[in-house]
Amino acid sequence: MTTETTAHRRAAVYEHPADGFGTVRLVPVEPATDAPLIHGWVSEERARFWGMLGQSCEQVRETYEFVDSLTTHHALLAVLDEEPVALFQTYDPDADPVGECYDVRPGDFGLHLLIAPPREGTRPGFTGVLIGALMAYAFSDPAHLRLVVEPDARNEKAIGRMVRSGFVLGPEIDKPEKRARLAFLERESFERGLAAR
Numbered sequence: 001m002t003t004e005t006t007a008h009r010r011a012a013v014y015e016h017p018a019d020g021f022g023t024v025r026l027v028p029v030e031p032a033t034d035a036p037l038i039h040g041w042v043s044e045e046r047a048r049f050w051g052m053l054g055q056s057c058e059q060v061r062e063t064y065e066f067v068d069s070l071t072t073h074h075a076l077l078a079v080l081d082e083e084p085v086a087l088f089q090t091y092d093p094d095a096d097p098v099g100e101c102y103d104v105r106p107g108d109f110g111l112h113l114l115i116a117p118p119r120e121g122t123r124p125g126f127t128g129v130l131i132g133a134l135m136a137y138a139f140s141d142p143a144h145l146r147l148v149v150e151p152d153a154r155n156e157k158a159i160g161r162m163v164r165s166g167f168v169l170g171p172e173i174d175k176p177e178k179r180a181r182l183a184f185l186e187r188e189s190f191e192r193g194l195a196a197r
Contacts, residue, residue: 005037006030008082014140016133021126022081024133026088029075031068035061038087041116049152050114051177072096078130087114088134098150101173102182107145109138131165135190145187150180159183166193 010027018024029038039060042052052060067075072095078086089112093099096110113134115127138147151158153172162183163169170182 005034005077005084007034007037007077007079007084012079013076014137016136018080018129018133021123021129024085024130025079026076026134026137027079029064029068029077029087031061031064034077034084035064037084038064041087041114044117046117047114049155049158049178070095078133083119085116086130086134087116088112088137090138093148097175098148098173098180098182101150101175101180102170105146107143107187108148109141109144109146110148110150111138112149127161128165131161135165135185139187139190147185147190149183150175151183153179153181166190 007027007030010030012025012027014026016024016026035057039055039057041047042050042055042060045053047053052063055063064075067073067089072092074090076088076090077084078088091110091112093104093108093110098110111134113131115130135147138144147167149162149167150173151162153159159169159181165185166189167183167185168189170184172179172181174180
């Protein structure tokens with residue numbers, strides 16, 4: 001099964017210069033083309049909190065075809081130097097099960113992020129650069145006033161990364177598939193962080 005993808009040739013919905021790394025381009029996921037690549041990522045033990053361990057490539061394709069059919073949820077690949085480096089999903093919390101677990105505010109915008117396994121060792125600072133690019137994309141829409149994430153409550157690494165990125169922790173919530181930890185980032189906090197750089 002091939003994991004080749006045409007992501008680097010797709011029109012970007014957003015581009016973000018990442019100092020020292022190049023330009024991060026966000027392109028729409030094409031389920032039929034990208035399923036083998038995404039399956040390779042989500043089937044690794046390191047991605048267990050993504051919730052797709054044990055799924056076949058066909059099941060992964062069907063999941064992203066479903067996401068692609070929605071107007072409230074979107075899946076994007078982050079591409080750096082022609083290489084897909086992350087899977088980024090956005091959603092309207094009012095149209096997602098998480099919206100039943102907290103008081104959704106107007107302007108809330110939900111995010112999920114899965115970083116691909118590194119091909120050639122680790123790159124210090126890369127995760128922070130990627131998260132910064134994704135937050136900049138999310139806030140490029142003036143209607144988005146607050147970002148919402150809900151990593152698995154056991155995923156201390158992801159929770160710590162969100163806090164270091166400026167998110168404020170909220171309560172733990174029970175979703176059908178997991179116990180999650182809410183975290184929020186207000187537009188004002190994000191913009192203050194940019195101004196301080």
